[in-house]
Amino acid sequence: MPELPEVEVVRRGVERWVVGRRIESVQVLDARSVRRHEAGPVSFGHELDGAVVADAVRRGKFLWLPLTAAHGAPPQEALLVHLGMSGQLLVKDAGLPDEKHLKVRLGLSERPGTPAELRFVDQRIFGGMLLDRLVPTGDGAPGGRSATGAPLVPARAAHIGRDPLDPAFDAERFHDRLRRRRTGLKRALLDQSLVSGIGNIYADEALWQARLHWARPTDTLRRPETMRVLGAVREVMDRALAAGGTSFDSLYVNVNGESGYFARSLNAYGRASLPCPRCADEGRSALIVREQFMNRSSYRCPVCQRTPRNARF
Numbered sequence: 001m002p003e004l005p006e007v008e009v010v011r012r013g014v015e016r017w018v019v020g021r022r023i024e025s026v027q028v029l030d031a032r033s034v035r036r037h038e039a040g041p042v043s044f045g046h047e048l049d050g051a052v053v054a055d056a057v058r059r060g061k062f063l064w065l066p067l068t069a070a071h072g073a074p075p076q077e078a079l080l081v082h083l084g085m086s087g088q089l090l091v092k093d094a095g096l097p098d099e100k101h102l103k104v105r106l107g108l109s110e111r112p113g114t115p116a117e118l119r120f121v122d123q124r125i126f127g128g129m130l131l132d133r134l135v136p137t138g139d140g141a142p143g144g145r146s147a148t149g150a151p152l153v154p155a156r157a158a159h160i161g162r163d164p165l166d167p168a169f170d171a172e173r174f175h176d177r178l179r180r181r182r183t184g185l186k187r188a189l190l191d192q193s194l195v196s197g198i199g200n201i202y203a204d205e206a207l208w209q210a211r212l213h214w215a216r217p218t219d220t221l222r223r224p225e226t227m228r229v230l231g232a233v234r235e236v237m238d239r240a241l242a243a244g245g246t247s248f249d250s251l252y253v254n255v256n257g258e259s260g261y262f263a264r265s266l267n268a269y270g271r272a273s274l275p276c277p278r279c280a281d282e283g284r285s286a287l288i289v290r291e292q293f294m295n296r297s298s299y300r301c302p303v304c305q306r307t308p309r310n311a312r313f
């Protein structure tokens, strides 16, 4: 599943190649990919046709493209793109063959030297597109990471918490809310209403870096520990973004969820029975363990992420 850094790579690609262009044709090849658009696929096409893509915005793993009916008018609507498990946005020349799982094709106004189509490809159909109205953000800050910084968010994404890379993320408030919960730390990190955009991989990597156990009771967290784990989340995500940087320059705006470029630099996630890199550096021998967590797995080092008292599994 694509995580925040992969979605940000896509957002940057859309910002570079698509923003400022008019949508001149809409072709829905599979109605299932616009099933969340309540007015149906025909209406989806009519509403989108002729709109200008004004921006590319991301909050957590939510990505949306604010649209204007005419240049200069403020956007009132946005194209919300759910990448789901396997969704991709590709910028392609019109003549190139269709991808096997091509679902929606948007023809873009001409711009010399850039491809003419934005394609939504989705093998497993958990993703999709829909049009939604934009509403003001509750705190008056920009909706998310974007080029224009407009303080707007799609109504359907308004409940999503800000992500730790967002300059408007409120770390103090996050700490207070953590302290009021009676839950485990990883469960809280994955709760999109508390903080968005942290998936299983980044939670495990950040907890490893912060030397905290995933079942640490959140009501026992001290402020420096919360700041440590937030700092670790940001660092791990920044590293993934830097590693994904090469794809910004290609004509291929892509996310495949595999994070292959990043996998080589993981310290804990997916490394069961392999040595903990920090312990190895410091002359100890410790092997990463894999544990059951919410029908998934958690990876940690039993030496530098010791089980806390009153652990909340």
Ligand SMILES: [Zn+2]
Pocket: 276, 277, 278, 279, 286, 301, 302, 303, 304, 305
């Ligand atoms: Zn260790």
